[in-house]
Amino acid sequence: MASIRDVAKHAGVSVATVSRVLNDKGYVHEDTRKKVESSIAELNYRPNEVARSLFNKQSKTLGLILPDIMNPFFPELARAIEDTATKLGYTVILCNTDENEEKAKRYVDVLLQKYVDGIIIASNTIQEKTIRELPVPVVCIDREISKDIPTIVVDNKKGAQMATRFLKEKGRRKIAHIRGPFDLLNANERCEGYRDVVSGEEWFTESYIVNGNYRMDTATEVALELLQKHPDIDGIFAASDTMAIGAMKAAYEHGLKIPEDISIIGFDGIALAQASIPELTTIEQPLYELGQKAAKMLIKLIKGQTVKQTFYQFDVQLVERDST
Template sequence: MVSIKDVASHAGVSVATVSRVLNAKGYVSEDTRKKVEQAIDELNYKPNEVARSLFKKQSKTIGLIVPDITNPYFPELARAVEDTAAKLGYTVILCNSDGKIQKEQHYMDVLMQKYVDGIILSSDTLSDEQIKALHIPVVSIDREISKDIPTIVVENKKGAKLATQFLQQKGRKRIAHIRGPVHIVNANERCEGYQEVVGNEQWFNESYIVNGHFEMDAAIEATIELLQRHPEIDGIFAANDTMAIGAIKAVHKLGKRTPEDIAIIGFDGISLSKATIPELTTIEQPIYTMGEKAAAMLIEFIEEKPIAETFYRLDVQLVERESS
């Protein structure tokens, strides 16, 4: 492996001079700089990025911590973060926490050891104090942790109300809800939105709400249990698209049809929602915009540029397809 000493020897200069050229620090004459750059090119020298990070206290790397990489929503979000970071000259390290506090803390420690310049995270377990103790820029995405932490979320309650009202407009009389985990803020907001629409209906009670844990298999089981308990249900609002797809499968398993017997609507707008049979009606989040804004905001903080806003609550829209 070619070292910085080899470059210095090839160019006929000192190691310190090569270092000044690499780090753009200190005076180097134009002729000397060209000789060093030529030597680097001829020897195909690759600087030790860890050493450069230690020297410059900057790695041009950011961390991204998400709770479940198997949920199609998060890879789409990660793609937007990576695209934007790459355009701005940064690399992304992706970490999957499974929503567990031990894994989240472990990844925080690992990312700090790698001298990342900042972190984008979607967390339900980390506190405001833990994040501030990192002393590096952090942006929260998809889930709000604290008003003091830069955040990008969407209109969860508004979207849930829109979904439930849409099913009512389609003539559905008994609308159930497959919610996400009770410890997740956006799952609670979506459940609250649903309840605001149907909560005063004479037929409504808590047994029309089941927990699908934001997972397909759990949603299939929950939907079967729900429909066996309440065969009169003719509409389902699922708090994410993954669970909505599970609900479609459960309805089929029970010998019923979507949407003829039971209309189903999800929340997210993942690409997979267009590939189901029937295609899924959904409340679409601006997933790419969220990742794009999160990466751009984080890098603005890292580079100490002026920040116009530090909290975004982006709008959602209903996309009608075949499942309703």
């Protein structure tokens, strides 16, 4: 395998001249540049990207920290980020934390050692203080840490209100909620939106809210307990599509027909919602647009370009399918 010294010898120039051509830094006469480029092609030379990263302190690489790649929401988000980054000349390193704080810290250290140029974070296990101390630009997505940290989210509360009102408009009288983790702002906002719609109802108590932890299996378990405790429930708003599918499984196990006996609506708009039987009604996030915006914003920050707006809250839309 050819080295940079081989290229320099072949072209009859110094190693420093080859380096200037490779990094496009410093003056090189056009004839000399062409000789170097010709030698690179003839010798099939491939620059050592790690060495170039050390020299430039840039790697054209982004880190992406996700909480759970088993949740279909995050691979879809990652696809949008990766697509956009690739078009702009960057590669993406994916890190799955499993919502483990120590694992998240280790990933941050590894990404910095690899000289990533910036990081997109969709995890609540990395503390605000840690994010502020990072030596590279950061964009948070799906999880708001602070409004003065670049952030991409959706209007969770409005979406939850839309979902719960829609069930009421469908004639559902007692609507339960399967919420996400208590330490996540988006889960709290969706629960708050649900409460806004049902808190004035005579039947409502906190026992109509259960925590599915954004997991399908947990949602199935708590939904079964919910239906046993309140057999008169005829509507469920789940704070994620995966939990809504878990709730659908619980309803079938409980002997209920969907949507005849009970209507179920989710939140996210993942592709899996269309593969369920019946197809799931959902509050759809503009997933691709979210990932695209996060990647473009981060790359602008990396390049030192002016970013006038660093906090984006996208609208959501209700997509009606067979589960309601």
